[in-house]
Amino acid sequence: MNTEPRGQRAVRRGALAAVAAAALVLLFGFAAPAQADDNPSTIANGLASSRLYVTQDARGQVTIDQNAVLASLNGSPDADIRAVVVRNGVGQQAMGRMLVGVKDRVDKGDTYVAITADGTRMTGISKMFDSGEINRLIARSDPGSGNAQARLTAFAGHAEQQADAKARSGTISGFVTLSVVVLIMAGAFGAFLVAGKRRREREARQMAELKKGVEEDVILLGEDIAALDLDVMDHGLDPDTRRDYERAMNSYDDAKTATDRAARPTDMEDVTTALENGRYYMTATRARLAGEEVPQRRAPCFFNPQHGPSVKDVTWAPPGGVARSVPACDADAQRVLKGQDPDVRLVPYGDGRRPYYDAGPAYAPYAGGYYASYGGLDLLSGMMIGTMLGSMMSGGFGGGYADAGAMSGFGGDGGDVGGGWDFGGGDFGGGF
Known part of the structure; x- marks a missing residue:
């Protein structure tokens, strides 16, 4: 028979419960994993100061020379690429959604790509390249190599070449357009000058004919007056x-x-x-x-x-x-x-x-x-x-004579048409 006073038993039970609770807190608190860094906000923070970000989960799965990859990305300023390495097993759809969230938060860069640590999956979004171009660039980045570093380096090089080609094409198109506009304006101005010259010649001829006719009237009146004498x-x-x-x-x-x-x-x-x-x-x-x-x-x-x-x-x-x-x-x-x-x-x-x-x-x-x-x-x-x-x-004749002749101008407003962040996933042959 337990002769311990009731108050002492209550105190002892409370102390045991507190010890057990503290032990549980310590056990589960230290066992809880750190917050994953594959969410868009965390990745965006990393890309705010660097063109490359390797997620926490991917760091134990990938072996890459980050400085070499960064050198390739920094050496492609026209393509303006931001790259993210994620853990193996992440699907194309998930990588695409992640990239959209990241680019909205970073708010700089023209092209974003994500690649798994083993280099088997890669996808990208861009406002410079359409989905077909991104797919081709990804397909040219040696998808069978199984090497994330090699694929990112190859993608950066091909993307820069494509960006340069588009820039040259745009410059040439601009020059061609400008040349066409200049030719059209020169032609219109020349036509205006020719038309003006012809109009002046026509009016001069009409004036000469008119004056000759009026002089006949004047001379006839003078002869009539002289004849009366x-x-x-x-x-x-x-x-x-x-x-x-x-x-x-x-x-x-x-x-x-x-x-x-x-x-x-x-x-x-x-x-x-x-x-x-x-x-x-x-x-x-x-x-x-x-x-x-x-x-x-x-x-x-x-x-x-x-x-x-x-x-x-x-x-x-x-x-x-x-x-x-x-x-x-x-x-x-x-x-x-x-x-x-x-x-x-x-x-x-x-x-x-x-x-x-x-x-x-x-x-x-x-x-x-x-x-x-x-x-x-x-x-x-x-x-x-x-x-x-x-x-x-x-048509409105009012006893006067008005010169005719006006040049139409061509005129009209233009707006830039932007790309809209097309998706590409060359490894599975479709757009996101």
Whole structure:
């Protein structure tokens, strides 16, 4: 029978339990293995300052000269490789996932490879090489050697050669592209210069033709004035007649001056405005000399403004065109009413002559000046339907002449297209 006091027994049992617990802690605490270093964070820390990292589990399984491998990796700066040696038995999928986690943490380097300690398995990821290129590089790294050091050294050499080749190809492509762009720009600029030269030559030719035609109108008015041969100093000359004749001569002088100064088709509007004034005042002068009533001032004859003011409107249609009402002098009105062709004003055009309303845009200001006081565009657009000038007016002709010519630029935004870390595993012939 145990005569030990109850309190002493309790103390003894507590002490034994404490000793047993301490023994268990010591036993399992010292027996627990150290934390494995094959996780991405640990490997990334090792690769932050070195291009090669051998995991703890692989160190007892591999025999490599790390300095020699590092020399190969450091000697391949264009490929920019980071290498990890893992324990034997690690699968391709696991190595690939590990490399993704490592490169995200290291955040430098273009190519990452992992190889088992015995060199039998190797995989890689890269933003420089696609999966096919990585597979070929791994396949060329002597997979049958069973030597991790030899495979890493061979991979580094082949990868550097491939990177250099891609760089040279990119440089050549860049030069080729630049050369093509330069040639295109030179061609476009040359075409622009040629087009500009041709346009200037065309405009100069049109201006010469226009000026020749306008000078014919001016000379004809001058001859008409000279043929009348009135002596404005004659005191017996009717004052109103003298005034209209002087106005006709002044208009002729204005037309000559404007013609001499004209450098562009738009300048011809002032010439024909002066000619229209001169023609009317000559008509008024003749009527006064004949003792007749001065006719109402009307728009010039549409068919030939040299004929002076119109006397009536007639319905006329150009060949193949629609009929419209146009002002006409008495002679042309009679011809149209009889079904005959009117006496149309033909102007210089190329090697021949054609109606002024079909002689091109240079004659737009010419026509505009004659009809400026009679509705201008509104009147002309109705009369010119179906003619070359009519086509201009429907497109926005406003009595002026605008130079045409603009160079299109080619233009457009470009963006870099990056690779996206392709996987390769040459030993098993597929991408990750």
